[in-house]
Amino acid sequence: KQEVTQIPAALSVPEGENLVLNCSFTDSAIYNLQWFRQDPGKGLTSLLLIQSSQREQTSGRLNASLDKSSGRSTLYIAASQPGDSATYLCAVPPYNFNKFYFGSGTKLNVKP
Amino acid sequence: GAVVSQHPSRVICKSGTSVKIECRSLDFQATTMFWYRQFPKKSLMLMATSNEGSKATYEQGVEKDKFLINHASLTLSTLTVTSAHPEDSSFYICSARSGTRSARGEQFFGPGTRLTVL
Numbered sequence: 001k002q003e004v005t006q007i008p009a010a011l012s013v014p015e016g017e018n019l020v021l022n023c024s025f026t027d028s029a030i031y032n033l034q035w036f037r038q039d040p041g042k043g044l045t046s047l048l049l050i051q052s053s054q055r056e057q058t059s060g061r062l063n064a065s066l067d068k069s070s071g072r073s074t075l076y077i078a079a080s081q082p083g084d085s086a087t088y089l090c091a092v093p094p095y096n097f098n099k100f101y102f103g104s105g106t107k108l109n110v111k112p
Numbered sequence: 113g114a115v116v117s118q119h120p121s122r123v124i125c126k127s128g129t130s131v132k133i134e135c136r137s138l139d140f141q142a143t144t145m146f147w148y149r150q151f152p153k154k155s156l157m158l159m160a161t162s163n164e165g166s167k168a169t170y171e172q173g174v175e176k177d178k179f180l181i182n183h184a185s186l187t188l189s190t191l192t193v194t195s196a197h198p199e200d201s202s203f204y205i206c207s208a209r210s211g212t213r214s215a216r217g218e219q220f221f222g223p224g225t226r227l228t229v230l
Contacts, residue, residue, distance in 0.1 A: 034218065043118075043205055044156075044221035089155065091219075099171075100146060100207070100219060104155045 002027045004092060006103035013080055014111050021075040021106045023090035028068050030092040035064050035075050038087045038105070047088075048075070080110045115139055116208050118222035125196055126230055133191045133225045135206030141186035142208035146219070147179075150203040162189050196229040203227075 003026045013019055023033070032051045036044040048057045048064040050073070056065040063076040073090060087105045115138040125131050135145060144163050148156040162168040162183035170176050178200075180192040189208075193200050203226055207219040 032218075036221070041203075041224075041226065043223040044207075046218065046220065049218050093219075099158050099161060102155045 002030075002092065002094065002101040004090060004101050004103040006088075006090060006106050008106060009104065010107045010109075012109040012111065015080060015082060017080050017110075018076070018078050019080055019108070021077070021088050021108070023073040023075070023103055025071045025073075025092050025101070027094070028071055029094055030068065031094060032092070033064075033066055033073050034091050035062075035073075036089045036091065038089060040087075044089065077108075080108075082110050082112050084108060085110050114210065114218075114220045116142075116206065116220045116222040118206055118225050120225060121223060122226045122228075124228045124230065127197055128195055130192055130194045131196055131227060133193075133204055133206075133227075135189045135191070135208070135222050137187045137208045137210070137220070140208075140210045142189075142210060143186065144209040145183055145189040146207045146209075147181060147189075147191050148205045148207070150205060150224075156205060159191075193227065196227070198229045201227055201229045 005024045007022045034049045035047045038044050050057045050066040061078040066073045087107045089105045091100050091102045093100050117136045119134045147159045150156050158171050159174045160168045160170045160181050162181050164183050164186050168181035183189040203224050205224045207221045
């Protein structure tokens with residue numbers, strides 16, 4: 001069974017800092033990897049999707065990398081802002097896409 | 113594009129009653145929809161996967177008779193919590209996968225439904 005781990009569980013940084021969130025998975029037979037953001041009491045917002053054949057994706061201040069062979073992905077946030085405060089989740093589906101495995105999330109707090 | 117809605121956003125009900133939650137894909141056809149449950153400060157737990165026109169596939173430990181899932185059309189799936197108990201109180205989130213975007217395998221999530229059973 002696929003296991004997805006996110007480190008750290010929580011992170012507090014001052015505004016303006018660059019930061020890295022980590023996601024690791026045990027089974028490299030993945031279809032893609034998706035990073036999401038969840039605000040308290042809300043649903044999930046898709047941030048970036050990396051196909052299994054890709055190594056990274058960028059959107060604005062966000063950059064996600066994928067190293068499938070080592071079972072790792074990182075989400076890099078540049079010049080963090082208080083509005084970035086949320087829980088960040090990574091998720092992977094297998095090739096047959098019969099389910100979606102989520103990490104437990106990293107709760108980010110960016111202090112003004 | 114790729115918007116998924118859920119209704120209601122919040123519901124409070126008495127123990128023993130049934131509650132229906134709707135999940136709709138507003139601007140695309142969803143061949144597959146997923147239902148998740150999220151406990152406070154925890155990650156999402158997949159409850160079941162539903163494909164349009166066929167029976168849902170439930171995850172181990174999820175009671176089929178308690179959590180009824182119907183995916184009657186390509187834009188609508190419903191989750192009915194039958195004979196609700198206080199322990200069913202949770203945040204329920206649906207997601208949808210587009211048939212036309214299946215090459216990317218992207219999932220789009222609804223805003224969630226907060227269920228409180230008194």
